[in-house]
Amino acid sequence: MLTAANTVMKNALTIDLEDYYHVSAFREYVRQEDWHSRPSRILQNTELLLDCLDAAGCRATFFTLGWVAESHPQIVRHVADRGHEIACHSLRHRTVYEMSPAEFREDTSRAKKILEDSSGKQVLGYRAPSFSITEKSFWAFDVLCELVSESMPACVYLHPWELDPEQPRMSGNLTARLRHYFGLSRTLMKFRQLLKDFKFVPLCEISTAEWAIQPRETASVK
Numbered sequence: 001m002l003t004a005a006n007t008v009m010k011n012a013l014t015i016d017l018e019d020y021y022h023v024s025a026f027r028e029y030v031r032q033e034d035w036h037s038r039p040s041r042i043l044q045n046t047e048l049l050l051d052c053l054d055a056a057g058c059r060a061t062f063f064t065l066g067w068v069a070e071s072h073p074q075i076v077r078h079v080a081d082r083g084h085e086i087a088c089h090s091l092r093h094r095t096v097y098e099m100s101p102a103e104f105r106e107d108t109s110r111a112k113k114i115l116e117d118s119s120g121k122q123v124l125g126y127r128a129p130s131f132s133i134t135e136k137s138f139w140a141f142d143v144l145c146e147l148v149s150e151s152m153p154a155c156v157y158l159h160p161w162e163l164d165p166e167q168p169r170m171s172g173n174l175t176a177r178l179r180h181y182f183g184l185s186r187t188l189m190k191f192r193q194l195l196k197d198f199k200f201v202p203l204c205e206i207s208t209a210e211w212a213i214q215p216r217e218t219a220s221v222k
């Protein structure tokens, strides 16, 4: 909750620049081939957002779909021209774990190029659709490092229950249970390996400047 004491503290604001029909929750109902036939709301909604940000003197990072840049190149340039950072949110909102490393590389480099061409600025940040860099797709870090040819601060998230294969089983639908329980027995091992391979610090120890210019990713360990 914002209080008087922390209104002077700097926080990061990130926006996923995509339309309402792109979200993963509806992907079973809206096929990608039909995206173009849906009434788009992105131009007016983004304009509203930009006006709010301008009024507050606030700048943000816009994680943008390559598809959005292809369909509305002017919006990407417009957001960048108004002082915001354009970062990458994949080409067509495919989750990372449904792609092979080669497909992910192709997807990301194409999206990055389209976003750089339309914004006229270098794109460094990456956020996976639906936080889909998980233990099944940690290889994505290596691909991202290759694509930007420098080190990449990442934000990894983990819940204590993810290290606990013995936890009591809850009832629920199959998808929810698969998502919750699949891979639990291997998470501890993978987490230990991750700690060996990369250096981690609390968020407050990553300098704002470094965070602002380096690519980053949010990933779940499980």
Ligand SMILES: [Zn+2]
Pocket (backbone or CB within 6 Å): 016, 018, 023, 089, 093, 129, 130
């Ligand atoms: Zn998204």
